[in-house]
Amino acid sequence: MTATTRPHMAPTCEPAWSLVCELCGRAYPAFAACTGCPDCARAGRAGVLEVSGCLPRRGDPGALTLGEGRTPLVEAPAIARRLGLARLHFKIEGTNPTGSYKDRYVAATLNAILPFGVRRIVVSSTGNLGVAAVAYAAAAGLPCLFLAAAGLPGAALIQAQSHGATVVMTDPVRRHVVFEHAALHRGWFPIGLRMPRRISNPFGVEGYRGIAEEVLADLGQPPDAVLFPSARGNGLFGAWLGFRDRPGTRPRMIACQPDTANSLEASLRGGLDVPAELPPSDSVAFSTRETTADVMALRAIRASGGTAVSASDAEILAAQADxxxxxxxxxxxxxxPLACLPRLIASGALRRDAAVVCVLTASGVRWAEHLPGLPPVPRIDPTAEALDRFLSEAGLAD
Ligand SMILES: [Zn+2]
Structure with a gap:
């Protein structure tokens, strides 16, 4: 048996955290959980475990880190003026070590499970999470199996292979079947998927608390609304935990989804307690093409007085270009988030005097091949005359 199927395996040192079931309230000493609350599972229910206490993190002695977090918060007055908003900030998560906010998730997960002797990890990803898992596995000296969703950017595959991962491509919609098999029956510790799938990683979302802490520190006051790109909504939920646990600092959490993969929006509209399962669909927002969402994200949105909105491919690409x-x-x-802002303002769901933070979850560099056609780059001779001719033709001459 492996650490993933022996939840009460003794850790190599005493962790400063424990686990609590959000459904039945039972508290467990720290263990490397991957299938939720054991008591609830025996009763045929799916209880999500939450971490109580603090996981080791960057700055703690012995913590695994590649320098994740502490990302910049940048004010965008010109875009705010154009939208008629009082204050607009962007949280730039692309400056994380592998270019996305998923580094926070993976660092938190590995720092929780490494003391339990986990020997290998598996990740199923559309790109960003996979690359983050592979990089941190390399830093920790762990083998990593990367189940890549077909269609993900080639740059992600190259990076994953460079870090030494075993990379295999599989169906983007049905990939959870092989992921769960590897995790539940083959001894690979699962980095990723939470409820309502059968795999629950309670640790990764803890890493997103840092987003809330940093926003509060940089702004000097709580924002009124935080807009988060959402697939299953783990990022939104994790950031919400950071706000929720600081009295008086609760912004409205607003999930922003493609209009073809808007489980959270559909669930709010339908008054559902369990997020809607939608048919598979396509979107230029590849990282957020999920058929369903996390029940905890839905609860976080409601608890914060937030909402969920969606945007079309054309609106997403226009916002990306902006x-x-x-x-x-x-x-x-x-x-x-930027694609959804005009709709939120026009509908009155967001007041114009609101202080808004949009989380920009990942750099575009890895995804450049997913951009629609830009004009070919012209080539000129290396002469002064050629440059003058080019500037003249481009209307840039004095
Ligand atoms: Zn339980």
């Missing part, structure tokens, strides 16, 4: 022209190169999914 950000690029403002100096911020993000992947299409990360442009979702």
């Amino acid at each position: 950000l690029a022209r403002a100096g911020l190169f993000v992947e299409p999914s990360s442009a979702l």
Whole structure:
């Protein structure tokens, strides 16, 4: 048996955290959980475990880190003026070590499970999470199996292979079947998926608390609303934990999804307690193409008085281009908050005097091949005359 199937295996040192079931309330000493609350499972229920206490993190002695977190918060007055908003900030998560906020998730997960003797990890990903898992596994000296969703950017595969992972491509919609098999029956510790799938990683979302802590520190006051690109909504939920646990600092959490993969929006509209399962669909926002969402994300949105909105592919690409022209190169999914802002303001769901933070979850560099056609780059001879001719033709001559 392995650590993933021996939940009460003794850790190599005494962890400063424990686990609590959000459903039945039972508290457990720290263990490397991957299938939720054992008591609830025996009763045929799926109880999500939450961490109580603090996981080791960057800055703690012995913690595994590649320097994740402490990302910049940048004010965007020109875009705010255009939208008629009082204050707009972007949280730039693309400056994390592997280019996305998933580094926070993976660092938190590995720091929780490494003391339990976990020997190998498996990740199923559309790109960002996979690369983060592979990089941190390399730093920890762990083998990593990367189940790549077909269609993900080639740059992600190259990076994953460079870090020494075993990479295999599989179906983007049905990939959870092989992921769960590897995790439940083959001894690979699962980095990723939470409820309502059968795999629950209670640790990764703890890493997103840092987003809330940093926003509060940098702004000097709580924002009124935080807009988060959301697939299953783990990032939104984790950031919410950071706000929730600081009295008086609770912004409205707003999930931003593609209009073809808007489980959270559909669930709120339908008054559902369990997120809707939608048919598989396509979107330029590849990282956020999920058929369902996390029940905890849905609860976080409701608890914060937030909402969920969606944008079309055309709106997402226009927002991505807007950000690029403002100096911020993000992947299409990360442009979702800006794409959704006009609708939120027009509908009155967001007041114009609100202080808004949009989380830009990932850099666009890895995703450049997913951008629609830009004009070919012209080539000129290396002469002064050639440059003058080019500037003249481009209308840039004095
Ligand atoms: Zn339970």
